[in-house]
Amino acid sequence: MTKSLNSNFKRQRRNQKSAQELVDGILSGNKADLAQGITMLESSKPEHHRMADEIINGCLPHSGKSIRVGITGVPGVGKSTFIEAFGNHLIEQGHKIAVLAIDPSSQKSGGSILGDKTRMETLVRKEEAFVRPSPSKGSLGGVAKATRESIILCEAAGFDFIIVETVGVGQSEIAVRGMVDFFLLLMLAGAGDELQGIKRGIMEMADALVITKADIEEKTKVKAAMTEYKNAMHLFPPHESDWIPVVSSCSAISGEGIEKINEIIGSYANTTKLNGFFDKNRTRQDLKWMEERVNELILESLKNKNGFQEKSNELATKITQGKISPFRAAEQLLKDLNIT
Ligand SMILES: Nc1nc2c(ncn2[C@@H]2O[C@H](COP(=O)(O)OP(=O)(O)O)[C@@H](O)[C@H]2O)c(=O)[nH]1
Numbered sequence: 001m002t003k004s005l006n007s008n009f010k011r012q013r014r015n016q017k018s019a020q021e022l023v024d025g026i027l028s029g030n031k032a033d034l035a036q037g038i039t040m041l042e043s044s045k046p047e048h049h050r051m052a053d054e055i056i057n058g059c060l061p062h063s064g065k066s067i068r069v070g071i072t073g074v075p076g077v078g079k080s081t082f083i084e085a086f087g088n089h090l091i092e093q094g095h096k097i098a099v100l101a102i103d104p105s106s107q108k109s110g111g112s113i114l115g116d117k118t119r120m121e122t123l124v125r126k127e128e129a130f131v132r133p134s135p136s137k138g139s140l141g142g143v144a145k146a147t148r149e150s151i152i153l154c155e156a157a158g159f160d161f162i163i164v165e166t167v168g169v170g171q172s173e174i175a176v177r178g179m180v181d182f183f184l185l186l187m188l189a190g191a192g193d194e195l196q197g198i199k200r201g202i203m204e205m206a207d208a209l210v211i212t213k214a215d216i217e218e219k220t221k222v223k224a225a226m227t228e229y230k231n232a233m234h235l236f237p238p239h240e241s242d243w244i245p246v247v248s249s250c251s252a253i254s255g256e257g258i259e260k261i262n263e264i265i266g267s268y269a270n271t272t273k274l275n276g277f278f279d280k281n282r283t284r285q286d287l288k289w290m291e292e293r294v295n296e297l298i299l300e301s302l303k304n305k306n307g308f309q310e311k312s313n314e315l316a317t318k319i320t321q322g323k324i325s326p327f328r329a330a331e332q333l334l335k336d337l338n339i340t
């Protein structure tokens, strides 16, 4: 059997759909097809790349009609539990919500995936919700890329409220900030921000800072923390959106303050749509996305060039033997391949 016959046979046997079939399924709101489409985006197999591109292109004209919200905060602060409560509230309001996650730490432990899904127990069973944990493989860059593309697919499937959960440590916030409209930081009343490991830069990116677990903290403590954070937020330069970040509190267990957060996000969307920032921000994100995609395509075409692997191996050996500097080797590689 030839190779292509063999792979056709395999595809049929596994009942795997074509890109067009998946796009049609996604556009009709089929969650199984959406899940399979996202699996293609996350795949590192070169034979899936073309299919992923076709799916994205098929979905793009039907995307964009949602509000995209990023949620961050240190592990254990209560993000997933919040999303469970908030998501159920949104569904009651008539929304369809998709939850995506970027959690670089879950790649090592693999544990938080299960944790997150069990924290969203009622949400995952709802027809109007789609919950997708962080991919368990790949670099932060790769995971972030897949998440950005997954947003497009979710929107094409009719989800009008997209939530991206990320862990409040390291680079993943910046990646998420670059793909959402609104950025929400969850904090606790008890601990100071140093203790909570939240960097100033993350606080500065937030459109709202919400103190959660208000049910287990004394009211006075929650109030004091809110005042403290309000004062701290005042010291940051004003947001380009002209939006003044809001400090609020909630409990994902009692439901107190959950509705208010939806109002805050609604008010943000109104304000920034009126003053033009909403669209400006999305356009800027699109331009950045294009830039990243160009870099990716250049790299891909370069690596597909004849002799790339051999030359690259040859030079690697020379570096190991101390015969050439890494800097020179990189230049040499491009020269040998006739690129510079
Ligand atoms: N009392 C109370 N506990 C909460 C609340 N939100 C989360 N928790 C608990 O805090 C722990 C961590 O929550 P989780 O949502 O997994 O945090 P994440 O790591 O930020 O996603 C769990 O045991 C939750 O039950 C809340 O509003 N009130």
Ligand SMILES: [Mg+2]
Pocket (backbone or CB within 6 Å): 079, 080, 081, 112, 116, 165
């Ligand atoms: Mg979580």
